[in-house]
Amino acid sequence: MMPLKLAGIGEELTIIRIVGLPAVKAHLxxxxxxxxxxxxxxxxxxxxxxxxxxxxxxALGEDMAMKIFV
Structure with missing residues (x-):
């Protein structure tokens, strides 16, 4: 498991976990x-x-990409 920010270009991945405040999770x-x-x-x-x-x-900023784990 790693943050989405570290994924390589062209990689197809599955979201495993999303972290953050409830409002952030709802927005995502x-x-x-x-x-x-x-x-x-x-x-x-x-x-x-x-x-x-x-x-x-x-488009995702770096901070949001760190909240999504694949």
Whole structure:
């Protein structure tokens, strides 16, 4: 298990755990980041990621990427 920030580009991974305050978890869940969801890292620049989750491309800051474990 590792934070999403450390995942390589093009890797298809499964979300194992999401940490943070309930409001943060709810926000991520609204975007499709839920335990068991498949996620693919599209690109990474300075710790910020663009990922594909449930058919949508979403940009994540480094702090949010550290709250999602794959």
């Amino acid at each position: 869940a609204d975007l499709g980041f839920v335990v068991g969801a498949n996620i693919t890292v599209i690109s990474s620049v300075d710790g910020n990621l663009i990922v594909n989750v449930k058919g949508s491309r979403i």
